[in-house]
Amino acid sequence: MLVRDYMTKHPLMVQPTMSIVDAQRFMGENNIRHLPIVGDGKRLLGLVTRQTLLVDPGRLGSLDVWEITRCLAGLTVQDVMVKAEHVIIVEQNATIEEAARIMVEKKIGCLLVVDDGVVTGVITEIDLLARLMEMMAARVPGVRVTVRQPNVSGELAKLVGAIAAQGWGIRALGGTPTPKDPSKWDVVVKVSNVPKDEIVAALRKVDGQEVVDVREV
């Protein structure tokens, strides 16, 4: 589960000499929010987003209409882009949770994947959400059970053991600390092809753990 497996390869990119008017149109036409600016060998020079393309009104305030258009027409993306050294990036060999951490910390939805200065892809929050979806086997029909267990090692093994003992297969398994209760841990398991009642019955028997949510999807 590394970035390189889930990023979008061959992202759209443009040369630094593109005018910002063209860049704006380009991003609109292709429906993208982040546009890497590259030089020879796909080397990252900078990044423009829709915000960076919005020209600072203070700068234009003093100009008349003609001067504004002239000024806009003359501006190229390299004048307004975030320089490469300030662009937040991730390497393609990083784990996806690392990518997620960066996105969460920096509050951005999209990361450029850059290796040795060369742009190799982009990874977005959607890519990561798609991973989450697959980890939880969202598209596979089955019974999804949430079990609340103490945050102690060995508890998960008990749960898995109970399912394994029945000879059932686990389609998906994931856990997260219980909201607002650090001593507990909520684990979601998904099992297919088994009646809901049987699963619930089996899991109820695991002591010290509590079935908090059951649904068939």
Added chain:
Amino acid sequence: MSTELEWITEVDDHRIKTPVLQVEDVAISYETRKGDVPAVRDVSFDILRGEAHSIVGESGCGKSTVAFGIVNFLGRNGRIVNGRILFQGQDLVGRPQEELRRIRGDRIAMVYQDPMQALNPSMRLGDQMSEVLIVHRGMEKKAAEEKCLEMLNRVYMPDAANVMRRYPHQISGGQQQRVVIAMALLNDPALLIMDEPTTALDVTVEAVVLDLIAELQRVFDTAIMYISHNLGVVARVSTKVGVMYAGEIVERATVKDVYLRPYHPYTQGLMRCVPRLGMDKRSSFLYPIPGRVPSPANLPPGCVFEPRCDYSREECRLKRPALRAIEPRHWVRCHFAEEVAQMGWEPPEEVLADLATPAEFDRTAEPILKVSRAKTYYEAPSKKLLSREKLYVKAVDDVSIEVIKGETLGIVGESGCGKSTLVKTVIGMEKPTAGEFEFMGVDISTPVSKRDLSIIRELQMVFQNPDSTLNPSFTVGMQIGRALRRFKTVPKDHVRAEVMRLLNMMKLGELYYDRLPRQLSGGEKQRVGIARAIAARPELVLCDEPVSALDVSVQAAVLNLLMEIQAELGTTMIFIAHDLSVVRFFCDHIAVMYLGQIAEIGLAEAIYSPPYHPYTEALLSAVPIPDPSVEQKSIRLSGNVPSALNPPSGCRFHTRCPRKLGDVCETAAPPCQHMTDEHRIHCHIPLEELREMEMVVSIAG
């Protein structure tokens, strides 16, 4: 397996597959002495990220021109006159050279038919590969070399580290092509354009390269534009295909749709003129498309296919059809596609008249040609300067064949297996080293210069390359007439009339008498070559790849012509070809050769169904089949045919044999096992086991 693949694509679905390349209404012209030639007109297609899209068509229909147009390599006289080429959202047409150069280097890579076009013959492969990275990416030499090595391993180059130190000519064509592909991928291009990359390779090597391309496309998420004239190859590599004819795309859809439900009369015609593996001349016909591709300088005013179309009407002559969607994601350029699809097809009169009934031959007749234990060695220049010991290239080594009067013997095998040498020895162009050669009861182990004219005239040959088969300095009439004069087939004053008769028989017509070879198309040249060979009414005609260099629609016509000659004159033929479908279609007996020896020989239908020789099995599984519904086993041979200078011991195939038994194959020459009287297999695997092999090609459902 297939569900798993679907699974993966489904998972990827959230990533909208954006087009990497959008070609819109592109027209390209070449300036020539006679004015502008519109080589490509009105071409539109798009290729999505990570998708393989083919462009298929006969030679000269503008495939390469489109490819060169995309990378703006049209040469001094070529020009894009109309349209847009959007690559990753940006229009390439009319961009400054410098920017285009950068995009080409970084994001578009191209692989040509001839790998040597991309390789520098005087530079070590490792150096030229790493140069790409050092120059483009500013990488350190050491790191660059490591990356190159990794890439060579990626393309399954055997002994990659060693290959890096070699020069291009020191590796085989298949390996060169692999280096070029590796080089193309070094910059991780978004679009890879491949122009007939496997056309020059043997089927076995081609199969491996095609597998490789499919894998790389998945791994690198590279969009591939694949250009080919071979319908089978296209079916194997790509998911979508555009059929080009005379500079226009006439049909475009998924491979499945185009192959199983073609709408355009031209596409339908193409499907009817290629032999499918398993077809033979006694149970089916090949229907050539009459006429020839119009030159782009003289296009018909209406539909470009109109002069050759069986459905053409008044409207077709007047109005140019537009490419329109006849179904969702299926585009056709024909006014009457719906009706054509419903009407069904009946071969028109003139085509029917040309179909020949294949000649019957008497299986019990005495063989006309008997070759036993034939050996033809070429002396190789010794590497050591002063050594006395002579080295021999054992091109043909212990081959025995018999050919019955009136039949066709096919010879197949990879290049370098000695097929041509065998034929050349029979005809006397090479001197045999050992063995007996008997033709019509006469010993022919002598070179042609020592043979009697009466024997020479009975043995004639048809050559592969249409461009060199005729002497460019003499007219067609003179060249055919020479054969007649030389063998005194007809009295002197009848020569002209006889040439005319032959020209008519070749369906060329008398007007060709005064033409020079350069005024003829490939197919026409080949017909003249055939006329010249049969002018003396020989008993045995040796055909060395006579249709390999021809376009499929022409190939069918030439095959039909050969069949007709055989039916009319009772000529015996030896037919060499590398296309196993063609050989299966055309031949009665087939010999499979490997490295100078016969691996298997027998009746055509026996060769193509189990039991197989392991080599035959591998060849069959490598044949690209133009039918997406066919299931084909995937058996891939590693490496190349070893050098005939120093053939492997025991069974010569043991270095590559997927079914190798063990030491016995390396030490003992395989025994000749008779399946039936006519069917021999040279292999250590016991008969019973061979019989249990599965069919390589089966039609699903």
Added chain:
Amino acid sequence: MMTEMGALTQPSRWQKIWDSLSILWQSKVAVAGLILVLFWTLTAIFAPVVTQHEPNVEDAQARNEGPSAGHWLGTDHKGRDLWSRVAYGGRIVLVKWPVTESFWIPGGVAIWGVLIALAVGCTLGLLSGYYGGWVGEVVMRILDAMMAFPTILLYLIIIAAMGASATNVVIAITIAGSPGIARLVRGLALDIRTRDYIAAAETRGEPGLWMMFLEVLPNARGPIIIDAMLRVGYAIFSIGTLGFLGLGLPPPNPDWGSMVQAGHHHIFTNPWGVVWPTVAISSLVVGLSLLADGLREESLRYQ
């Protein structure tokens, strides 16, 4: 469509010749060369028509004159008309080979010399290129040895040994030219030998002479013709050099090299005597090489 129409009307012979010449008009270089060559050839052929004076008539009244209406290019130190001498001077190299005093055949010594060299060179080249074998090797070794001499030195040796006469010049050109031609033809033959039509002829059991002269040679003609043009140019140049060294054709027949030789003693009083024959030699040689270059370029383009 067009091809079918073309089929109906067979082009006439003249049409064909015109077509093959049309390649010439494509190249500006070739046209320029052709104009120069034609100018000198026509001048030489029609020398009696285009000149007002006899070439050897001395006019003591008009020595060392510059160009004027009476003498278009001026006169030399003996008062002979330079235009007339230059025009007649082209005859011996281009249009008239005096085999003996009284007998001449059309075609100048440069042309004949190269033609004979072509015959010899082609035969040797074909023998060694098509047949190969040790005979071919030996022939080539000997020719290679000859080619090691600078051509002009060969001319000098031959003319010095045999004396200066038109026929000896032809012989010298032949001897000096054939090794180069043989080498060229051999290379071409080695290549052409591998073509399928050669194999086809062999499988008809064609005799060796047929193979060499009808199957191989016609297909090597392009480069041979181009090479021959350059050789004619070189021969003219060499004849000029020989004349200048005093080994030219016997007087009083004007030949360009001897004119330079004679004129250069008076170069300060009358430069015209040197200028005009020099211009003649160089423009003809340049014309021939331009023609050859143009043809080569065009034939490569439309291979």
